[in-house]
Each structure stands twice: as structure tokens, then as C-alpha cells.
Amino acid sequence: MNTKFFLVGILLINFGCKDPVGNEGDPIASWGQQPDLPVVNGRASFYLDAQDNYVNVMGDTNPRLPNFPVLSPKAGVVRGFVADLTGKPLEGALIGIRSTATGGYYSGASDETDANGYYEITVPWGAADFYTAGYTIDYGKGRATMTLHPVDGKLGSFPSKDGLVKHFVLLSYGVLNKEMASQKPNDPTSYAGGSFYITYNVTDPTSVFNPASYIPENAEIQVTLTANGPGLYGETKSFVITKKASLLNYNFLVMNVPVGRYTIQAQLKNGPLLNLEAVGKYAGISPYFGLTPTIAQGQANLLFTPDTYSDNSSTLPNRSNWGSLQIKVELPH
Template sequence: MNVRLLAVALLVLTGCSKDPALLDGGEDTNWGDQPALPIVNGEVTFTLNAADDHVSVMGTTTPRMPNFPELTKKPGVVRGYVADLSGTPLEGASIGIRSTAVGGAYSGASDETDAKGYYEIAIPWGATEFYAAGYTIDYGEGRAVMSLAASDGKLGSFPSTDGLVKNFVLLSYGVFNKDLLSQKPWDQTNYAGGCLYITYNVSDPLSSFNPPTYIPENAEIEVTLTPDGPGLYGENKRFVIRKKASLSNYGFTIMNVPVGRYTLSAKVKDGPALHMEAVGRYASLHPYFGLRPTEATGSAKLLFTPDSQAGALQTLPGRGNWGLLQIKVKRPE
């Protein structure tokens, strides 16, 4: 074999022996050891006073993040990884950025993650921000698009020339942005978990119109969410919410429930089961999500309802994509 043929053979062998765990730039994509998943089980009870109108059942915390492979910044490029909470790379997640220059014209670019959970986007010139970060999961008998959380909790704008490394995580519950949460703790889109709104009529002792289906003033409405098996990351926690009925408000929001399947039950504390009915915008929006059946007394199955099914590339980053399913409760006739 002459020298030229030997050199060609060595180049071919070198190309064939490329480490599949390396990116084209030679960086290691080995995810390594991951921390154990948070344990979410047991039962917790919340008692809301007459003036209380919302509760986050998982509080204001966010689960610990997985360990990501290290990446260095590339000028003019935004790149990173997308993973679930266990540190498993997610293929097919959509990440979108847009840049604006003087005059307000936008230029956008996007990418989908590969089998390593990796994405890389050349940044259009200007001041840049993320406009989309979504991932579609199998949920019940359907498919639901979920928003992705920035692993460092930051989603501000950045200059296009510097480049950026930004990793994203699929959460089943948790706070996306604590600054926004401090301004609007009642806004369900500040949380990754599912949500629902319980509404009702209250008897008014000063009114002559008090149907027997109305909830007596000062009675306690008791709503229970019981998991029908493990959630997205094995969550298996039961939530009991008790709310004192009052003429000062006619409903309350239950937010940040770990994504999964539930049985929803409602009753007057120490009293009869209540009739439940899905009402409002999301009542019949999807054939597979929401309350099933849409009317029931005592208990029914519940799957949270996506706010938008437009696709992962139309899903805002770090902002909950679960619609506020409205359920009206009343005493049986």
C-alpha cells in the first residue's frame, strides 16, 4: 500500500470510530449520574377561609433540576439541551427564538431537539428572546402540549452576537418564574402543574330567591383530587381542599397539581355529595380532556385541559399551558 492510500485508510478509520457521545465540536454529551426523582406522595389538606380564592397545592417550590452535559457559548448561536426531570433527553422538543432590530422588525428561527436532546439555532441579528419552548406528551387518550421551563429560571432577552447556552426541562409541577409569581400568585400560568376552578352559588339569607341547590353560607365545600395511578414522574399525592362558602366570592382556583390522571370528588363537609358540571370555555373544547362525564354527582374522572393545541412551536416558554377548567358544584335537586 502506498503512502497516499494508507493516509486515506487512516482517515476513513478515524471517521468511523467517532465517539457517538460527542457533538460535532467534540463536546461530551454524556448525561452522567442523575439525582433521584422527588418523592411526591401521601395526602395534604388545605383550608381556605371565606376571602381566599386560590391555592397552589405544591406550594411555591420547583423540583431540583437534572444534570446537563456542559456546553460552551458559541458567538451568534443559541444552543442547549432539553430533558425531563429524570435527566432523560427529549427528542422532538421545539425551541424558537426571535430577534428585533431598530424599527421593530422581527426575525425568527427555530429548531427541534435531536435524539440527544440537543438543539442549536443560528441567532438572527438584534436583541433576542425565546418565543417558544414546548413538548408534546401522550396524555390519557390524547396528546397535550406542555411548556418547557428554563433550567436556570431565566428567560430574559440577550444580544445576538454573544451567543447563549440555555437548557430546558419538562416539569409536572413547580414555579416557572418567582418574580412573576410574587406579582400574580393567583395566575395559574405561573405554574407548571394542572389547574381547575370551582364555582358555586351561595344562599343569601336576605334574598327571597334561594334555590335548594345553592350552597348554604358558611358551609365548607370539600374537594378531593385522588390520583388514578402515578403521575408524569411517579407523583401519587392526594389533595383535599376545603373552602368556606361566602357571599363575598363564588369560586376558588386549585393550581399547580402534578400532571396526571385524577378522580375529582366534591361534597359539603360532613354533608351530602355535590353535583359537578364542567362549564365555560373548556367544558367541551377537547374530546379526551376535562371532566368525564361532564356532569356527575359525587365524583368523576379528571384530565387537565391544554389551553392550546396549536403545537409545541406555538407554546410560550416558562408559562403554563393548562387551561383553567371551570367546574360548577351545587347541592343535588
């Protein structure tokens, strides 16, 4: 497997070569016994008051991580393993490194993991950091690229001469960046799970213009997510979000939902089913993701929407690559 390189501002010719992993022990045998997968099932309910506009359905819960083979650092080399949550090595994951040098130039290198989930990159000169870490999965009838999470949770720069061992894991939910999540808890890119917005119009008692489709002020919108089969790692948990409609805001964000396939249902609590329609940036951009059908009464199928402008080569490490689909709900009319 060849290590790939790029350079901006200056020409660099370099070819990385992996040393056999066998001198560290057999990478297959050294994965060891893996712990049982976390069980994510049952039903969770959330209530959003008038001023609330987001909910993180998995909270700050992170799944336990798999066991990785032991590697020691090698000078001038970044290497490690990539696996899913079960401890299965992932072949074809892309890891990219870039380095800055004097004069503002930077150079970079990348490598795809082999059948053992192993990558090895000869690091260009200067202070280095990770610019990409992604893996593409089969999702529904399509393919979606997801970010990879460093097992130690750290992605700071490091001296290229010292080398580094960095393992990555593919998560279906959980906090990716604790610092960013603490500063902006309503930023869905800080979480591995999927996300979507519910948008709506609310009747204004001071206005003479209130179409029949508007949600009455102080009514409660109830959105139910039911898993259509097991998720990425067998998750079957369902979620019920009840939101009090108010002129204070006209949408709410549901985020960090375990990656899987869902049925979404919307209604007024103890009232009629609501019409659903995919709207906004991610509406109708793919035949495989989003809301199916794109306009429905009461309920529809939902697959989270990947950012179509990203792929393995441009997927940021430790930052969600799921876009937030907007779903408009309104009273039937």
C-alpha cells in the same frame, strides 16, 4: 435537522447548520449520573376561609433538576439540551428565537431537538429572546403540549453576536416564573402544574330566591383529588381542599397540581355529595381532557385541559399551557 426561520417585515434567507456535538464530548455519555426523582406522595389538606379564593397545592416547592452536559457558548448561536426530570433527553421539543432590528422589523429561527435532546439555532441579528419552548406528551388518550422551563430560570434578551447556552426541562409542577408569581400569586400560568376552578352559588339570607341547589352560606365545600395511578414523574399525592362558602366569592382556584390523572370528589363536609358539571370556556372542547363524565354526582375523572389554541410553535416558554377548567358544584335536587 434543519433550522427553521421566519421573518416579518423584511426578507431574510438564512440556513442554520449544527456543528457536531462530539467536539464538546459525547452528548449521551456526558449526561452523567442523575439524582433520584423527588418523591411526591401522601396527602395534603388545605382550608380556605370565606375571603380566600385560591390555593397553590405545591406551594413554592420546585423539584430538583437533572444534570445536563456541559456546553460552551458559540458566537451567533443559541444551543443547549432539553430533558425531562429524570435526565432523559427529549426529542422533538421546539425552541424558537426571535431578534429585533433597526426599523421595528424582527426575524426569528427555531429548531427541534434531536435524539440526544440537542438543539442549535443560528441567531438572527439584533437583541434576541425566546418566543417559544414546548414539548408534546401523551396524556390520557390524547396529546398535550406543555411549556419548557429554562434550567437557570432566566429568559431575558441577549446580544445575538455573543451566542448563548440554554438548557430546558419539562416540569410537572413548580414555580415557572418567580417574579410573576410574587406579583400575582393567583395566576396559574406562573406554575407548571395543572389547575381548575370550583364554582358555585350561595344562598342569600336577604333574598327570597334561593334554589335548592345553592350551597348554604357558611357551609364547607370539601374537594378531594385522588391520583389515578402515577403522574408524569410518578407522583401519587392526594389533596383535600375545604372551602367555607360565602357571599364574598363564588369560586375558588386550585392550581399547581402535579400533572397526572385524578378522581375528583365534591361534597359538603360531613354532608351530602355534590353534583359536578364542567362549564365555561374549556367545557366539552375535547373528548380526551377535562371532566369525565361532564356531568356527575359526587365524583368524576379529571385530566387537566391544555390550551387548544396553542401547540409547539406557539407555546410560550416558562409559562403554563394548561387552561383552568371550571367545575360547577351544587346540591342534588
